[in-house]
Amino acid sequence: MVGAALAQALRSNPWTSELRLVLLDRQGQPEAGRSWQGPPELRVSTVTPASVALLQQAQVWTDLQPPRSAGFNRMQVWDWAGSGYIQYSASEVGLQHMGYVVENSMIQGALLKQLLQPGNTAKLMFKESVSQMTLPPYSQSGLNGQSGNALASLQLESGRQVRARLVVGADGAQSHMRSLACLRTSGWAYGQHGVVATVRTDVPHSTAWQRFLPRGPLALLPVRDGLSSVVWTTSPRHARELTSASPLAFALAVNQALSGGATPARNPLLAGVRGPGQGSERPFHAPPQVVESVGPSPRSFPLHLRHAGRYVRPRFALVGDAAHAVHPLAGQGVNLGFGDVGALVSTLAHAVEAGRDIGELTLLEEMYERPRQRANVSMMAALDALKRVFVPQTGLLATARGLGLDALNAFPLAKNRVMMYAMGE
Ligand SMILES: Cc1cc2nc3c(=O)[nH]c(=O)nc-3n(C[C@H](O)[C@H](O)[C@H](O)COP(=O)(O)OP(=O)(O)OC[C@H]3O[C@@H](n4cnc5c(N)ncnc54)[C@H](O)[C@@H]3O)c2cc1C
Incomplete structure (x- = not known):
């Protein structure tokens, strides 16, 4: 997704549209402009308004907007152990939607459809991967940051060779390109899996529901055709x-997880804390009931936190999960990757405009790596802290957590700040 988004965003930018691009993927060619009939795919992304802006610039949002995807205008987060809850509403920050839930294959298909348009000179290679890569050594990047004339050279599995002024590794969390570039990562396995499923609910909805359960968070998100997507972090x-349960048993498990445990209620200590004009206290909303799982059987993925200490080398850059893989609890993964795309396109547009080499190390460090590391690391730290805060089910932290949710809910300024941050603003 992120690699194709980069290619199409470069094609759409007037400064970079003339760059000659090669996009290669080890998988077969996905369906371009995928049909949106039939049950949704299991893998979905919650796309923030900032990512929508990038997809609009890349001229693919018209193929992704509702009814091909679903917008959500409210969010409710609550805890299994305590009674605290927090509600967000897009209208509180003057927006129609807080984000959209889009199938990953729909995003890939829309990008590919544009990349296959006549006149688009990007060369696409599927069922292809890189066996060896040679990059200029750091010593050749020179004190003034020039990468010299030596190009990056790729040896492909098929025997072909590609030479480039810049190679971008966008090959996901297990990135082979990152290893070939000798860029190291730090991180850990969470020892948890993310279970994804599509379900039918008794009533359609446009709220992102998320409950923190003893084993991890469960999200119920609207997806197209009135169906919902479940992302459940668990042991x-x-x-x-869960992945071997029948459709009905899966539905029962989700309902029990969403409706069992403590009953949410406003903390009396915080009653009346809101000032005039700060909106009215809204009661807890019960989530819809899940009737059955539909479409492909639920699947699970092991969850990791992983971050590359460096994103660039002379004539090389990492984007997306290849640079940073995060816990899916706030649906930020692909949004961080789209943030990388925006920054790298601006960097390369600047290089072309200024007549600089697009593979120059100093340029990549200053305009791409530094700002993206700052943004990605602060989001990763916030997500990891959130995950840890919600683990204990008893004791002081569990009590403080309930109070914290209520307190945040009572202070619109702080709450809106959190919401804008999560929306990529
Ligand atoms: C359970 C779960 C739920 C998630 N939910 C959300 C969510 O709601 N919102 C959100 O924003 N994010 C979510 N994410 C994270 C999101 O899926 C990732 O951040 C996103 O897929 C990263 O995109 P990417 O293009 O960087 O990598 P990938 O999607 O992994 O794509 C990598 C591409 O590289 C190709 N490739 C890999 N290796 C090679 C190779 N050696 N040679 C050639 N090609 C190769 C692959 O075929 C693939 O096309 C979730 C993740 C999980 C596990």
């Missing part, structure tokens, strides 16, 4: 039980 063993 590997429970993930196995």
Whole structure:
């Protein structure tokens, strides 16, 4: 997704549209402009308004907007152990939607459709991967940051060779390109799996529901055709039980997880804390009931946090999960990748405009790596802290957590700041 978005965003930018691009992927060619009939795919992304702006610039949003996807205008987050809850509404920050839930294959298909348009000179290679890569050594990047005349050279599995002024590794969390570039990562496995499923609810909705459960968070998100997507973080063993459950048993498990446990209620200590003009206290909303799982059987994915200490080398850059893989609890993964795309396109547009080499190390460090590391690391730290805060089910932290949710809910300024940050503003 992120690599194709970069290619199409470069094609759409007047400064970079003339760059000669090669996009290669080890998978077969996905369906271009995928049909949106039939049950949705299991893998979906919650796309923030900032990512929508990027997809609009890349001229693909018209193929992705509702009814091909679903917008959500409210969010409710609550806890299994405590009674605290928090509600967000897009109208509180003057927007129609807080974000959209789009199938990953729909995003890939829309990007590919544009990349295959006549006149588009990007060369696409599927079922292809890189076996060896040679980059200019750091010593050749020179004190003034020039990368010299030596190009990056790729040896492909098919025997072909590609030489380039800049190679971008966008090959996901297990990135082979990152290893070939000798860029190291730090991080850990969460020891948890993310179970994804599509379900039918008793009533259609446009709210992103998220409950923090003893084993991890469960999100119920609207997806197209009135259906919903479940993203449930849990133990590997429970993930196995869920992925082998019948459609009805899966629905029962989701309902129990969303409706069992403590009953949310406003903390009386915070009653009346809101000032005049700061909106009215809204009661807790019960989530819809899940009737059955539909479409492909639920699947699970192991979850990791992983971050590359460096994103660039002379004539090389990492984007997306290849640079940073995060916990899916706030649906930020692909949005961070789209943020990388925006920054790299601006960097390369600047280089072309200024007549600089697009593979120059100093340029990549200053305009791409530094701002993106700052943005990505602060989001990763926030997500990891959130995940840790919600683990204990008893004791002081669990009590403070309930109070914290209520307190945040009571102070619109702080709450809106959190919401804008999560929306990529
Ligand atoms: C359970 C779960 C739920 C998630 N939910 C959300 C969500 O709601 N919102 C959100 O923003 N994010 C979510 N994410 C994260 C999101 O899926 C990732 O951030 C996103 O897919 C990263 O995109 P990418 O293009 O960087 O990598 P990928 O999607 O992994 O794509 C990598 C591409 O590289 C290709 N490739 C890999 N290796 C090679 C190779 N050696 N040679 C050639 N090609 C190669 C692959 O075929 C693939 O096309 C979730 C993740 C999980 C696990």
